[in-house]
Amino acid sequence: EKVEITKEQEALMKLIVDAYNKHQIPQDVTKKLLQEQYSTEENFILLTEIATSQVQVLVEFTKNIPGFLSLDHEDQIALLKGSAVEAMFLRSAQVFSRKMPIGHTEVLEERIRKSGISEEFITPLFNFYKSVGELHMSLEEQALLTAVTILTPDRPYVKDQQTVELLQEPMVDLLKKLCVLQHPQEPQYFARLLGRLTELRTLNHYHAEMLTSWRVNDHKFTPLLCEIWDVQ
Numbered sequence: 001e002k003v004e005i006t007k008e009q010e011a012l013m014k015l016i017v018d019a020y021n022k023h024q025i026p027q028d029v030t031k032k033l034l035q036e037q038y039s040t041e042e043n044f045i046l047l048t049e050i051a052t053s054q055v056q057v058l059v060e061f062t063k064n065i066p067g068f069l070s071l072d073h074e075d076q077i078a079l080l081k082g083s084a085v086e087a088m089f090l091r092s093a094q095v096f097s098r099k100m101p102i103g104h105t106e107v108l109e110e111r112i113r114k115s116g117i118s119e120e121f122i123t124p125l126f127n128f129y130k131s132v133g134e135l136h137m138s139l140e141e142q143a144l145l146t147a148v149t150i151l152t153p154d155r156p157y158v159k160d161q162q163t164v165e166l167l168q169e170p171m172v173d174l175l176k177k178l179c180v181l182q183h184p185q186e187p188q189y190f191a192r193l194l195g196r197l198t199e200l201r202t203l204n205h206y207h208a209e210m211l212t213s214w215r216v217n218d219h220k221f222t223p224l225l226c227e228i229w230d231v232q
């Protein structure tokens with residue numbers, strides 16, 4: 001039967017997409033990807049700066065998700081801490097999939113490969129980037145998938161999972177309809193998107209190891225990253 005987006009779903013999508021567009025890493029930060037010299041140390045510092053800016057952007061985007069600010073405050077923190085890495089994998093993955101300004105993609109790849117991350121994490125990381133790139137997600141899908149990731153009820157320390165589920169459900173329903181409407185020739189497209197969310201969970205584990213190996217080599221993070229990642 002015909003899949004239709006209701007008026008309220010239209011309104012919800014506009015809210016989420018506007019928030020996603022509004023909150024972006026400032027140009028002067030991402031432009032450094034093309035400017036700074038290449039060294040493992042410099043690449044790490046630059047990626048740390050971008051990640052810190054990304055967390056700030058993520059917090060602002062999250063505050064625009066309908067109902068989020070009405071959640072228990074400790075649950076708000078638990079959701080942000082639990083989803084930050086996954087949201088940043090998604091965000092940095094979009095850089096590789098959308099046609100970034102010339103050179104950004106190669107430059108970002110080069111800097112990530114040479115930032116002190118051990119080879120065993122580089123492979124799954126770039127496999128993920130490739131699998132997201134192949135989806136050619138629309139901006140609406142990117143924004144909704146990020147919101148769905150943030151509103152994952154079973155993050156550590158979330159007390160009222162029920163209420164988080166009530167917020168996540170309409171996002172998932174809307175994303176499912178959007179996938180059918182935007183990828184009519186690919187009935188399994190929505191399933192492939194959700195498959196990326198499963199892959200993100202495994203990347204969380206790799207990321208925890210990445211942090212440990214950086215810290216072992218005495219790499220410093222910013223106070224915001226230390227707080228959101230419970231390090232130092």
Ligand SMILES: CC(C)c1onc(-c2c(Cl)cccc2Cl)c1COc1ccc2cc(-c3cccc(C(=O)O)c3)sc2c1
Nearest residue numbers: 025030044047048050051054085088089091092095108112
């Ligand atoms: C602390 C730092 C060393 C770190 O530790 N783990 C990771 C990480 C790495 Cl490696 C890979 C995935 C996830 C994480 Cl969390 C990072 C770097 O994380 C980031 C986070 C966000 C973004 C957005 C970018 C980006 C570029 C151009 C344009 C845009 C744009 O949105 O226009 C975004 S790059 C970037 C790098």
